[in-house]
Amino acid sequence: MDIRSEIVHQFSQVAREQGRRLSPLSDDLELLESGLDSLSMAILVVRLEESLGIDPFTLTDDARFPITFGEFVDFYETSSRQSQ
Amino acid sequence: MRPAQGSHNKSTSLFEALSAVDKHSDPLIVDANASITLSNLVSGSALFGRGDELCGRSVLVATTNQFTTASALIELDGVARRIVLCPPDLPIEHLPYVMDTAAVDGIVSDRTALQYGSPRPLYFSPCSPTVEPAKCERNACYKTEWILLTSGTTGIPKLVVHSLASLAGAIGPPNMSPEPIVWSTFYDIRRYGGLQIFIRAIFAGASLVLSNAQESPAAFLTRAARLGVTHISGTPSQWRRALMSPAACFISPKYIRLSGEIVDQPILNSLHSAYPHAQISHAFASTEAGVAFEVNDGFAGIPPETIMCTPFVEMKVKDNSLRIRSARTASRYLGNNVSALLDEEGFVDTGDLLELREGRYHFIGRRDGVINVGGLKVHPEEIEAVINRHPAVQGSIVRTKKNPMTGAMVIADVVLDRVNACLDEDVRELREDILLRCRESLSSYKVPAAINFISSLSIAESGKVLRRNA
Numbered sequence: 262m263d264i265r266s267e268i269v270h271q272f273s274q275v276a277r278e279q280g281r282r283l284s285p286l287s288d289d290l291e292l293l294e295s296g297l298d299s300l301s302m303a304i305l306v307v308r309l310e311e312s313l314g315i316d317p318f319t320l321t322d323d324a325r326f327p328i329t330f331g332e333f334v335d336f337y338e339t340s341s342r343q344s345q
Numbered sequence: 346m347r348p349a350q351g352s353h354n355k356s357t358s359l360f361e362a363l364s365a366v367d368k369h370s371d372p373l374i375v376d377a378n379a380s381i382t383l384s385n386l387v388s389g390s391a392l393f394g395r396g397d398e399l400c401g402r403s404v405l406v407a408t409t410n411q412f413t414t415a416s417a418l419i420e421l422d423g424v425a426r427r428i429v430l431c432p433p434d435l436p437i438e439h440l441p442y443v444m445d446t447a448a449v450d451g452i453v454s455d456r457t458a459l460q461y462g463s464p465r466p467l468y469f470s471p472c473s474p475t476v477e478p479a480k481c482e483r484n485a486c487y488k489t490e491w492i493l494l495t496s497g498t499t500g501i502p503k504l505v506v507h508s509l510a511s512l513a514g515a516i517g518p519p520n521m522s523p524e525p526i527v528w529s530t531f532y533d534i535r536r537y538g539g540l541q542i543f544i545r546a547i548f549a550g551a552s553l554v555l556s557n558a559q560e561s562p563a564a565f566l567t568r569a570a571r572l573g574v575t576h577i578s579g580t581p582s583q584w585r586r587a588l589m590s591p592a593a594c595f596i597s598p599k600y601i602r603l604s605g606e607i608v609d610q611p612i613l614n615s616l617h618s619a620y621p622h623a624q625i626s627h628a629f630a631s632t633e634a635g636v637a638f639e640v641n642d643g644f645a646g647i648p649p650e651t652i653m654c655t656p657f658v659e660m661k662v663k664d665n666s667l668r669i670r671s672a673r674t675a676s677r678y679l680g681n682n683v684s685a686l687l688d689e690e691g692f693v694d695t696g697d698l699l700e701l702r703e704g705r706y707h708f709i710g711r712r713d714g715v716i717n718v719g720g721l722k723v724h725p726e727e728i729e730a731v732i733n734r735h736p737a738v739q740g741s742i743v744r745t746k747k748n749p750m751t752g753a754m755v756i757a758d759v760v761l762d763r764v765n766a767c768l769d770e771d772v773r774e775l776r777e778d779i780l781l782r783c784r785e786s787l788s789s790y791k792v793p794a795a796i797n798f799i800s801s802l803s804i805a806e807s808g809k810v811l812r813r814n815a
Contacts, residue, residue: 319747
């Protein structure tokens with residue numbers, strides 16, 4: 262599965278469910294400016310684990326949540342490569 | 346007998362405390378839309394100078410923002426017999442229960458008069474969004490009971506009784522340093538954690554920067570930085586979100602306080618690297634148990650000596666659960682058919698489970714299965730009841746799942762009626778339908794982030810569904 266397109270799909274799905282307006286998802290978009298609040302982002306991580314089968318946050322001790330959309334995608338792609 | 350106070354403040358009301366502090370640096374209470382000096386707060390009124398008409402009443406404070414609540418609390422403490430503080434997300438259908446249980450006969454609100462359906466004659470006092478100069482009579486001298494609301498198993502709130510003395514019990518000696526303190530908090534002051542910071546600011550005569558619900562983290566942090574915040578508190582989840590903002594580097598606090606959720610080492614490390622000069626402490630407090638202790642050594646978990654010998658707070662671990670006795674705990678729950686808040690020895694059983702690991706105690710969850718989503722309590726039973734009302738559902742169990750953003754999230758495992766457990770397509774539709782029902786009747790943080798369909802629930806020997814939290 263293409264990780265980036267799944268992430269894009271889940272961003273818009275969660276935004277729709279939570280009644281939030283999503284900003285255009287460019288790589289340099291800061292996640293805090295994406296339109297999703299903390300709860301939406303928390304839901305997003307759960308949904309991505311369901312669809313991609315990975316939760317990269319459980320694989321690392323680094324508490325830092327990615328800052329930009331590009332970093333977020335990269336975080337998942339890297340983690341997916343490592344878990345294969 | 347209740348244990349010794351340990352508090353350095355002997356004021357009998359917030360108003361008295363505020364009148365007594367040195368206000369020469371002209372401290373402020375400020376949110377995104379309004380600000381007021383503490384001096385003007387003492388000499389003015391948000392109740393159009395008519396606060397004394399609520400004298401001796403049981404007053405529900407239900408305002409649309411924290412700022413208005415702050416001014417109403419200062420006016421009412423010591424004047425009202427009882428203050429019932431409405432949290433921001435109290436579902437309106439619970440208001441009649443709250444008002445009835447607390448025998449409310451006065452309301453302070455900035456909303457236009459609501460129909461509360463109360464059998465008692467109500468005195469409705471409108472609350473202005475601004476504090477205007479007014480000559481206020483303060484003849485009354487009540488030891489006001491403070492009623493804070495906390496979530497109960499079925500969604501109906503529990504009413505927890507405090508006094509100003511118990512709420513202010515953990516506040517230390519006044520600041521002697523020449524540099525003024527500027528407090529801020531991500532919390533809402535209409536809940537225990539935020540109320541603590543509000544009372545601290547009033548007792549210290551310190552400025553207080555409040556957040557606004559609709560404000561972005563960047564906007565709040567920028568504002569806090571401009572006002573020179575020195576002390577700031579929040580949950581680990583709120584801090585995780587704050588650290589994602591480029592504006593996080595604008596503030597340079599001296600003191601950072603974490604509470605309301607289990608604190609892990611990564612968040613302490615991240616905060617230390619973002620604010621190397623700040624003292625970072627994590628505290629344990631709850632609406633029922635009050636402020637118990639704080640840990641300042643930069644590590645997650647609690648040193649056993651903190652449990653053994655924190656001044657003015659007795660703690661013990663019984664059946665793995667932390668029990669607390671101090672003058673800072675609440676005294677009781679209001680209402681009929683409610684459980685006792687204190688055990689026969691006067692301890693509050695927090696229900697928070699501790700495990701001793703490598704020389705330190707660590708919180709591992711709650712005995713009652715309560716899930717902590719970003720500092721907000723979720724009772725699985727309340728969500729299960731909503732899911733189980735769906736005609737296609739035979740049973741469900743709601744459990745917690747670790748989450749990097751909110752600490753934990755709610756997940757539901759659902760068993761469908763045999764008739765309905767068929768095609769994938771139907772299952773997708775059912776999932777949507779169940780979620781829709783949850784969204785209609787639950788606060789958003791209680792709605793399951795995922796629903797898994799399973800074939801059966803594990804039943805314990807007691808006949809109860811087995812709760813196993815990941």
